[in-house]
Amino acid sequence: MSLSNDVMLEMQRRMLRIRLFDERASKMLKRGQIPGTIHTSIGQEAQVVGACMALDKHDNMTGNHRSHGHPIGKGSALGPLMAELVGKGTGVCKGKGGSLHLADFAVGSLGESGITGSSIPIAVGAALSAQVLGDGRVGLCFFGDGAANQGVLYESMNLASAYKLPVIFLCENNHYALSTPAHTVTGGRIWERAAGFGMPGVCVEDGQDVLAVYEAVKAAVDRARAGEGPTLVEVMTYRFREHAEGLRLNVDYRNADERERWTSRDPIALFRAVLIDRGVADAAAMDAMEADIAREVDDCVKFSDASPYPDAKVAFEHLYTDAYETEALQ
Amino acid sequence: MTYIAAIGAAQREAMVADKRVIVIGEDVEANVYGTTGGSKSRAEKGDFVQEFGRNRVRNTPISEEAIVGASIGAAMTGLRPIVDLSYSSFLYMAMDQLVNQAAKNRYMFGGQGSIPIVFRSAMFYGLNTGAHHSDRPYPMFMNVPGLKVLVPASAADAKGLLRQAVDSDDPVLIFESVPLWGSKEEVDESEYRIPFGVARVRREGTDVTIVGISGSVPQAVKAAEALAEQGISAEVIDPRTLVPLDTRTILESVRKTGRLVIAEPAHRTCGAAAEISAIVAEQAFDALRAPIRRVTAPDMQIPFSPALEAGFYPTADKIVAVTRTICGNNAPTDL
Numbered sequence: 001m002s003l004s005n006d007v008m009l010e011m012q013r014r015m016l017r018i019r020l021f022d023e024r025a026s027k028m029l030k031r032g033q034i035p036g037t038i039h040t041s042i043g044q045e046a047q048v049v050g051a052c053m054a055l056d057k058h059d060n061m062t063g064n065h066r067s068h069g070h071p072i073g074k075g076s077a078l079g080p081l082m083a084e085l086v087g088k089g090t091g092v093c094k095g096k097g098g099s100l101h102l103a104d105f106a107v108g109s110l111g112e113s114g115i116t117g118s119s120i121p122i123a124v125g126a127a128l129s130a131q132v133l134g135d136g137r138v139g140l141c142f143f144g145d146g147a148a149n150q151g152v153l154y155e156s157m158n159l160a161s162a163y164k165l166p167v168i169f170l171c172e173n174n175h176y177a178l179s180t181p182a183h184t185v186t187g188g189r190i191w192e193r194a195a196g197f198g199m200p201g202v203c204v205e206d207g208q209d210v211l212a213v214y215e216a217v218k219a220a221v222d223r224a225r226a227g228e229g230p231t232l233v234e235v236m237t238y239r240f241r242e243h244a245e246g247l248r249l250n251v252d253y254r255n256a257d258e259r260e261r262w263t264s265r266d267p268i269a270l271f272r273a274v275l276i277d278r279g280v281a282d283a284a285a286m287d288a289m290e291a292d293i294a295r296e297v298d299d300c301v302k303f304s305d306a307s308p309y310p311d312a313k314v315a316f317e318h319l320y321t322d323a324y325e326t327e328a329l330q
Numbered sequence: 331m332t333y334i335a336a337i338g339a340a341q342r343e344a345m346v347a348d349k350r351v352i353v354i355g356e357d358v359e360a361n362v363y364g365t366t367g368g369s370k371s372r373a374e375k376g377d378f379v380q381e382f383g384r385n386r387v388r389n390t391p392i393s394e395e396a397i398v399g400a401s402i403g404a405a406m407t408g409l410r411p412i413v414d415l416s417y418s419s420f421l422y423m424a425m426d427q428l429v430n431q432a433a434k435n436r437y438m439f440g441g442q443g444s445i446p447i448v449f450r451s452a453m454f455y456g457l458n459t460g461a462h463h464s465d466r467p468y469p470m471f472m473n474v475p476g477l478k479v480l481v482p483a484s485a486a487d488a489k490g491l492l493r494q495a496v497d498s499d500d501p502v503l504i505f506e507s508v509p510l511w512g513s514k515e516e517v518d519e520s521e522y523r524i525p526f527g528v529a530r531v532r533r534e535g536t537d538v539t540i541v542g543i544s545g546s547v548p549q550a551v552k553a554a555e556a557l558a559e560q561g562i563s564a565e566v567i568d569p570r571t572l573v574p575l576d577t578r579t580i581l582e583s584v585r586k587t588g589r590l591v592i593a594e595p596a597h598r599t600c601g602a603a604a605e606i607s608a609i610v611a612e613q614a615f616d617a618l619r620a621p622i623r624r625v626t627a628p629d630m631q632i633p634f635s636p637a638l639e640a641g642f643y644p645t646a647d648k649i650v651a652v653t654r655t656i657c658g659n660n661a662p663t664d665l
Binding site for chain 2: 156317
């Protein structure tokens with residue numbers, strides 16, 4: 001598959017955005033500037049961006065627990081995302097959602113979910129909408145190897161297959177459901193389960209390769225748009241950080257060899273080398289891109305810092321579309 | 331027109347009026363319960379599949395969580411689904427989607443988007459269908475901020491409330507009382523809507539307020555008629571919607587009568603009757619001349635045998651007996 005230089009550079013840019021945003025968020029969390037916990041996508045950027053870049057801006061996407069990468073990959077502006085993590089009124093969800101529940105409808109991001117597997121049928125519903133209205137959009141849901149064992153996935157795959165809905169089920173297999181190794185709680189291979197629902201299942205064994213992910217997901221998107229129904233794509237990847245930062249996890253459940261094997265395959269470093277090797281950009285241009293993104297992240301923090309916390313009355317807004325409850329409940 | 335026909339009429343009106351409205355659920359194509367067509371025969375005029383096509387009339391697998399979840403996603407992206415969940419006991423299968431997605435998404439996402447969706451389900455209590463098909467779970471959902479909860483008790487209300495529900499941009503749960511499906515009432519054939527949060531005063535009175543919920547409303551009306559013959563003037567109020575609840579009408583009535591009885595077919599603990607009792611105790615305690623009394627189903631699972639199930643739900647006789655205990659008649663009661 002030949003992609004234009006612009007598209008490939010945009011892939012690297014979005015991967016860098018996720019990396020630098022999450023690294024900054026991690027620091028801010030440690031300093032107490034971000035409340036609660038965060039789940040970073042560091043190490044999984046190729047899988048997120050490869051999938052998101054296979055979609056159009058108007059296509060719909062739902063995310064999961066590992067939650068900042070997806071909207072960034074889909075093209076969200078960083079400022080409102082960072083403000084949301086801090087709990088500011090300018091946050092993309094006005095401070096109501098936080099790290100686990102980012103959504104940015106402007107780029108088709110219909111929301112992350114704190115309940116494992118819960119957002120899967122939402123993307124199926126977006127695909128149902130597209131089918132009924134005939135608007136040509138596809139839906140994509142991200143879920144982890146942990147969610148792969150939730151029943152709702154199979155209800156959703158069955159419904160999508162029966163209706164031939166334009167949806168892509170994307171399993172980001174990072175090998176651990178919190179501390180539990182996927183292979184100890186998962187019978188068989190996840191992608192092979194597609195066969196039981198009469199849909200294609202594919203596995204991207206090297207989920208650190210953004211082009212490989214893009215290619216697999218693009219084929220599924222083309223299939224969906226052509227009216228041929230859903231596809232299950234499993235992508236093998238790894239999270240470089242802890243499941244959740246801010247949680248006190250006192251066990252070391254991953255061995256050093258495994259960690260080294262994966263972290264030596266940093267998706268951003270790998271793709272930088274590909275871009276230079278193919279003559280898309282030279283090292284200086286790549287450094288400049290990284291500096292640009294670092295500035296973007298600085299700016300998003302400045303935006304968040306300069307934003308006020310929401311007024312307390314905001315807690316009573318947005319439950320319903322009409323106002324009756326707001327007054328009644330206060 | 332019957333209650334069930336009124337629901338079918340409202341669905342048809344809504345589907346004709348707006349192409350974004352779809353009906354989705356188990357067995358909706360075959361018109362099993364009579365809400366998606368004029369007759370049981372597809373060949374006859376009036377069948378929803380013939381009229382609107384399978385794109386908008388969606389038979390589903392038996393898969394409640396996916397049906398509800400997909401409908402939520404569809405509602406967030408441009409459709410206005412009417413989800414037929416048939417027996418309300420099946421709502422539990424989709425609890426995560428109803429509570430964690432339908433009720434929370436708009437709030438969690440800071441008002442981005444809305445979820446214009448109607449969940450219909452029927453309460454088959456009193457019909458010897460056993461514990462897995464007899465639930466009246468509407469009070470559980472009153473406890474979930476973000477949902478609206480309707481309990482129509484008559485044909486005209488069922489039609490007007492369902493039309494309003496389809497127009498609502500929020501998720502609305504409608505609990506139908508199957509014992510009332512066959513009940514008839516004059517129903518306006520033209521389009522009309524009944525706003526949420528407006529109670530219907532079924533009968534005016536001065537001695538006691540009887541609030542009836544869902545299938546208990548006709549029983550409360552019957553009770554009021556019997557009480558009138560005994561010299562007790564009862565006002566009967568049907569809130570029609572529990573979220574939002576028309577507390578003003580209930581409080582004004584209690585301030586006038588000084589007495590309150592609430593009848594509902596749900597379990598006693600944390601039911602609508604408990605909530606209404608608390609509201610009245612908090613806001614109109616000074617007007618009360620007698621203790622508030624509840625007539626509800628017991629906190630017991632529903633047994634199969636007619637000999638065991640009979641007697642579980644509020645009847646006119648029970649409502650009369652309980653009402654008399656707070657209206658000066660000291661006849662003992664163990665209800």
